[in-house]
Amino acid sequence: MLDIKNLMVFFENALALNDLSMMVNEGEIVGVIGSNSAGKTTLMNTVSGLIIDMKIKEQRKGGERITVYGKITFQGEDITDVKPNDRVEKGIVLSRERHPIFPESDVMENLKIAGHMKKMSELREMTEYVFQLFPALFDLKKRKAGFLSGGEQQMLAIGMALIVKPVLLLLDEPLLGLSPHLQSALVKAIKNLRSESGITILITEQFARPVLPIIDRGYVIENGMLTLTGTGTELMENPEIKAAYFGI
Ligand SMILES: Nc1ncnc2c1ncn2[C@@H]1O[C@H](COP(=O)(O)OP(=O)(O)O)[C@@H](O)[C@H]1O
Numbered sequence: 001m002l003d004i005k006n007l008m009v010f011f012e013n014a015l016a017l018n019d020l021s022m023m024v025n026e027g028e029i030v031g032v033i034g035s036n037s038a039g040k041t042t043l044m045n046t047v048s049g050l051i052i053d054m055k056i057k058e059q060r061k062g063g064e065r066i067t068v069y070g071k072i073t074f075q076g077e078d079i080t081d082v083k084p085n086d087r088v089e090k091g092i093v094l095s096r097e098r099h100p101i102f103p104e105s106d107v108m109e110n111l112k113i114a115g116h117m118k119k120m121s122e123l124r125e126m127t128e129y130v131f132q133l134f135p136a137l138f139d140l141k142k143r144k145a146g147f148l149s150g151g152e153q154q155m156l157a158i159g160m161a162l163i164v165k166p167v168l169l170l171l172d173e174p175l176l177g178l179s180p181h182l183q184s185a186l187v188k189a190i191k192n193l194r195s196e197s198g199i200t201i202l203i204t205e206q207f208a209r210p211v212l213p214i215i216d217r218g219y220v221i222e223n224g225m226l227t228l229t230g231t232g233t234e235l236m237e238n239p240e241i242k243a244a245y246f247g248i
């Protein structure tokens with residue numbers, strides 16, 4: 001479904017992604033594991049197309065030069081130069097790390113804002129689905145988003161991505177800053193999301209432990225380069241992973 005070929009991203013002369021190739025099949029949950037500044041967010045920004053906007057913005061203000069090489073194919077179509085909004089139309093939706101929600105609006109309003117281009121009937125259907133997936137949010141419908149806990153905000157951010165009915169959902173470090181308890185609740189919700197709705201998911205994470213059990217396949221990246229790949233089980237049993245990410 002998603003095919004990334006020989007992706008290279010430069011910020012000026014610094015190489016953030018180095019000849020990265022990976023693919024995601026329909027219905028899969030695929031993980032990208034990498035330590036801080038490995039290139040996870042750059043990868044997500046490139047797949048969602050946000051990097052195109054970043055590039056134009058930098059060009060306008062005469063800032064740093066962002067260069068992207070490689071090819072991204074989505075459902076057989078070359079989308080390398082397709083703008084982020086058009087990628088959303090095609091079903092590629094990114095839920096970013098540190099969730100940009102609207103703190104002054106309540107939970108219900110945030111969901112409506114996220115789904116503003118959807119038809120009323122579809123919006124209602126997807127809102128119900130989000131509440132079914134995250135029952136905690138239903139009880140907080142009227143609460144201002146700024147007063148939610150970190151975990152609740154994260155659920156809302158994912159809910160806002162789901163409202164537009166993604167085909168491919170990109171989750172950039174959704175577990176960042178959550179307590180172990182909330183991490184396992186969110187991981188469970190992500191797993192249910194795939195089994196109930198069939199949405200394909202690409203998820204990045206710094207810590208392998210919570211996500212390896214739910215991913216079908218994973219890629220480990222270091223300094224923008226692919227170092228290891230395998231099924232979730234293979235990665236969990238890999239001695240290097242155990243040493244680096246499990247402290248065994
Ligand atoms: N806008 C930017 N300008 C310059 N360098 C950047 C920019 N964004 C990311 N980088 C660099 O690219 C590398 C990858 O960063 P990032 O994709 O944010 O990693 P991660 O999300 O895995 O922590 C890092 O070395 C980071 O410093």
Ligand SMILES: [Mg+2]
Pocket residue numbers: 040041042097173
């Ligand atoms: Mg990041």
